[in-house]
Amino acid sequence: MKPILIALAAAASLAVAGAASAQSGPDLFKSKGCGTCHAPDAKKMGPSLKDIAAKNKPDAADKIAAALKEGKGHPKVAASDAEIKAMVLYTITGK
Numbered sequence: 001m002k003p004i005l006i007a008l009a010a011a012a013s014l015a016v017a018g019a020a021s022a023q024s025g026p027d028l029f030k031s032k033g034c035g036t037c038h039a040p041d042a043k044k045m046g047p048s049l050k051d052i053a054a055k056n057k058p059d060a061a062d063k064i065a066a067a068l069k070e071g072k073g074h075p076k077v078a079a080s081d082a083e084i085k086a087m088v089l090y091t092i093t094g095k
């Protein structure tokens, strides 16, 4: 019984690790098309990542993520809460 539990726990933690790496901010930012409107240093349709980082602190990420999710003053973002937060943190911290 015990070895089975350990194997299950190991499999579960692998699954979690996989999900976490799939949710990295920079990858999501690319795959969700944010780069269409946001470039690293140049203003496109939206502000550059540099401007977003200059204007916002990481602790504002939750608030901004909520606004992006609702689509208030911004094209609505279709992603999970965790994904949106990872992308917003990336725009602010570059990570």
Ligand code: HEC
Residues within 6 Å of the ligand: 029, 032, 033, 034, 035, 036, 037, 038, 045, 046, 047, 052, 055, 056, 064, 068, 072, 073, 074, 075, 077, 087, 088, 091
């Ligand atoms: C169709 C163009 C467009 C796309 C696509 C887009 N944005 Fe934006 N974004 C804007 C514009 C315009 C603004 C400036 C208005 C505003 O702050 O809401 C902005 C602002 C922002 C801000 C700053 C908000 C603030 O309060 O300072 C963040 C963060 C952001 N976008 C993240 C994202 C992310 C993450 C994605 C991808 C899921 C994305 N954007 C996709 C146009 C876009």
